Amino acid sequence: MSQPIDFYFDFSSPYGYLASEKIDELAARFGRKVRWHPILLGVVFRQTGGAPLTSIPLKGEYSLHDFARSARFLDIPYEHPKHFPLSTQHAARAYYWLHDQDWQAARSFAHAVFRSLYTEGRDVSDSEVVLEIAARQSVDRAVLAEALAGQALKDRLKTECEAAIARGVFGSPYIVVDGEPFFGSDRLPQIERWLASGGF
């Protein structure tokens, strides 16, 4: 029985979005499932000294250009959002809350968050927007709103971020296949060969 693939990402990561549009289909071709793990890059960067790509001199400008071009290369719709970078803790917490009840609804929710941000320019840092997106998954808005305000879900996301860092996650997307780590949506071709060959 082959292990699921682990997919770590921040909802605010354009390359995370690109990977999110490809990883399930790629895994399925090799009979694999994918476990999605939204995390907060801000928490990771406090450990690694990293910074949002777009804040880095020269590299920042290039990145804005490369996000859109890489999306075209992969045939994925992309429009760089006005609200960027943005905080994604509400979306990530809502994801884990939903996941504990229905993993498929959580997967649909995650796609909807990414697409709302990167194709409609919605400000998904706003908890009201997150609640609205979750409501499409037949979620009781008031129940989720209460959960989002509670300590348990905050602790849950903190634990998930710490577990990711302990595993070596330093950016988004970070994908682990049978213990082998791959960083970046540009590693999808390597992941494909790894899955096909069991390593190379």
Place this chain on the structure above:
Amino acid sequence: MSQPIDFYFDFSSPYGYLASEKIDELAARFGRKVRWHPILLGVVFRQTGGAPLTSIPLKGEYSLHDFARSARFLDIPYEHPKHFPLSTQHAARAYYWLHDQDWQAARSFAHAVFRSLYTEGRDVSDSEVVLEIAARQSVDRAVLAEALAGQALKDRLKTECEAAIARGVFGSPYIVVDGEPFFGSDRLPQIERWLASGGF
């Protein structure tokens, strides 16, 4: 008449080495030539606040793993050198000196520097090693040794680095095709499509 492709790299950059083994052949398939521009990432990083990949927490360990795996993926020999990161000003200066006399000898020299470092573990930061590699291109060792010690060649490399930064170069490899910039050896597939389609 199509423009040459500009290929910026530091001899100490593993991903620069990987690109160096592919870029000429890729360009030639589309009737293009490549201008090689060795630069010093240390000079670039003083402007951008960048740092050598291997010095970054978590990302450093991953990078060591990814250099070797990406080389296998591209079917290029690779052994991570003991001397790393290392300074490459002698090699870069020797490149420009040679290039002013014979661009093909300079190209062969550049390949020999990269391969000496990444397949034989030679310490190419040592000017004696650079002179020995250059001597294979029928260079008069004493004449090159004198040029390497002179101010003119130091100024030349400084000017090349400044021109690269002015063009937006923030890392290695950085490849410009008809004004379109591509960063990283993992952008070779995008470059290929760009050359085939004149953009996408």
